[in-house]
Structures are given as C-alpha cells and as structure tokens.
Amino acid sequence: MLTTNYVPGAPVWVDLSTPDIPATAAHYQALFGWEFQSAGPDAGGYGMFVLDGKTVAAVGPCSEEGAASAWTVYFHTPDVDATAKAVEQAGGVVRFGPFDVFDRGRMAGFTDPTGAEFAVWQPGKTKGLDAVNDPNTLCWTELHTTDPEQAKSFYHSVFDWESQDAPMGGFTYTVVSPSGGGQEASQGGIMGLSDEARSAGATAHWLPYFEVADCDAVVAKVSGIGGTVLMGPADLEGVGRMAALRDRYGAAFSVITSASA
Numbered sequence: 001m002l003t004t005n006y007v008p009g010a011p012v013w014v015d016l017s018t019p020d021i022p023a024t025a026a027h028y029q030a031l032f033g034w035e036f037q038s039a040g041p042d043a044g045g046y047g048m049f050v051l052d053g054k055t056v057a058a059v060g061p062c063s064e065e066g067a068a069s070a071w072t073v074y075f076h077t078p079d080v081d082a083t084a085k086a087v088e089q090a091g092g093v094v095r096f097g098p099f100d101v102f103d104r105g106r107m108a109g110f111t112d113p114t115g116a117e118f119a120v121w122q123p124g125k126t127k128g129l130d131a132v133n134d135p136n137t138l139c140w141t142e143l144h145t146t147d148p149e150q151a152k153s154f155y156h157s158v159f160d161w162e163s164q165d166a167p168m169g170g171f172t173y174t175v176v177s178p179s180g181g182g183q184e185a186s187q188g189g190i191m192g193l194s195d196e197a198r199s200a201g202a203t204a205h206w207l208p209y210f211e212v213a214d215c216d217a218v219v220a221k222v223s224g225i226g227g228t229v230l231m232g233p234a235d236l237e238g239v240g241r242m243a244a245l246r247d248r249y250g251a252a253f254s255v256i257t258s259a260s261a
Contacts, residue, residue, distance in 0.1 A: 002132040002139060002187055006076045009159035009178040011141050011187055012121050012128035013074035014208050015058035017067065018249050021045055024059060024069075027248050030225045031218065032136040032210065042102075054130035056137045069249035072109070072119050073141045073206040075159060080106045080122040083158065090157040112154050114145040116204035133211055139256065140209035141188035144202070148174060148192045151204075155190075163190070208253050215241040215257040
C-alpha cells in the first residue's frame with residue numbers, strides 16, 4: 001500500500017509529458033477532477049495536478065518534438081548520484097541528470113535493462129505527492145517488461161526491493177515493496193508482456209494506477225473526452241475492478257476501484 005511517508009525505493013512522484021498542456025489538463029479535470037497549477041514562469045510549462053488542495057500528479061511538455069506522451073514514475077532516493085552509479089553498475093542507462101530542480105529536490109532519469117524508463121527524486125522542499133490511495137490519486141505502480149527475472153534483479157540491486165511471486169493463471173505476478181517493508185508496504189508489481197502485447201508493438205514500461213470510486217463510470221467517460229479503453233473493466237478477485245486506458249494523447253494508465261476501498 002502506498003503512503004506519503006516516503007522511504008527509499010518507494011514511489012514518490014508521477015508526472016505526464018504531453019504535447020498540449022491546456023488540453024491535457026482539461027482532459028484530466030473532466031476525468032478525475034484535477035486542477036492544473038503552474039509551477040511558475042521558470043518551470044518551462046511544468047505544473048501540478050491538484051485535488052482538494054493537494055498535489056496528486058504533475059504535467060509538463062514533451063522533452064522532444066514528436067515524442068510520445070507518457071507517464072513517468074519516480075522513486076524516492078536519499079542520494080541521486082549514488083543511485084545513478086548503481087543503475088549503471090546494474091546494467092541500466094542514465095538518460096538525464098542528476099540535476100537540481102531549484103530548491104525543490106534533485107532528480108535523474110533512467111532506462112532499465114529491459115527498456116523501461118523511470119526516474120528518481122531526492123527530496124528538497126518538495127517531499128513528494130501530497131496524497132495517494134484516495135479516490136483519483138496514485139495507488140499502485142506496475143512494470144510491464146520483456147524479462148521479469150532480469151527486471152527483478154536490476155531493481156533489487158538499485159533499490160533493494162523485496163519481492164514475492166504470485167501465480168496468476170498463465171503467468172506470474174511479482175509484488176514488490178521497499179526493503180524491510182514487508183507485504184503491508186507493497187507498492188507495485190512486475191509482470192511479463194504478453195505475446196499479444198509484444199505483437200502489437202508494446203515495449204517495456206512503467207504504468208501508474210489511479211484509485212477511483214467507480215471504475216465503470218470512469219471507463220464510460222474516457223472515450224467521450226478523447227481517450228481510449230484498452231482493457232476492461234474487469235474484476236480481479238480480492239483486488240478490485242480495473243481497466244487500462246489511454247488519454248487523448250496516447251499516454252497509458254490504469255484505474256482501479258480497490259476491493260478494500
């Protein structure tokens with residue numbers, strides 16, 4: 001379960017790169033009730049998605065013209081520079097950074113050995129998201145990868161994550177949690193890309209999940225505001241009712257009405 005009591009290796013931030021910030025902000029306001037707040041004139045268009053006065057995600061322009069819109073998951077680190085070295089030693093790639101974000105924190109972006117992009121955040125004045133697990137906030141992170149075993153080894157080397165495999169019919173789902181956190185602190189999962197997904201051109205990626213009060217209502221709404229339903233809604237016994245979606249610019253994410261919510 002995610003928490004805002006951030007510890008090393010835990011999800012601490014999530015942001016969206018998009019070619020059109022105003023249109024994207026309107027999309028997520030309609031879907032989740034988020035309000036966009038600019039981070040200021042020096043932030044290059046970057047800003048926060050705010051719900052009930054709390055920062056729940058962020059959004060900024062695509063870094064390169066023609067780049068695909070995508071969500072990025074950030075994990076907490078007490079030392080970005082040390083994490084960058086650990087990533088390289090474990091076979092990953094440093095895509096950018098490390099660098100300071102004003103007085104807010106220090107960050108870097110990486111690609112794991114299976115091709116999935118992620119980032120890390122060393123908190124300064126910004127500790128992380130203000131709310132998680134509540135309706136319309138981040139509640140889970142999930143890696144879809146071409147090589148689950150290699151991914152598990154990599155993230156254990158970098159973050160010292162604990163993992164537990166759970167058979168799920170025709171595949172194995174690995175639940176991960178911060179070191180010493182146990183199952184109660186589980187924060188995400190790792191699963192292999194299906195043959196069908198690979199044939200359709202899917203590559204390794206991190207996927208954020210947002211808790212919603214009514215999965216079916218969100219699914220019914222997303223197509224009407226320019227998004228796409230990729231899968232669901234579907235029930236997963238003991239977990240909840242979920243669906244996989246794309247926003248109006250193609251960024252993938254999932255929503256879930258948790259069984260325990």
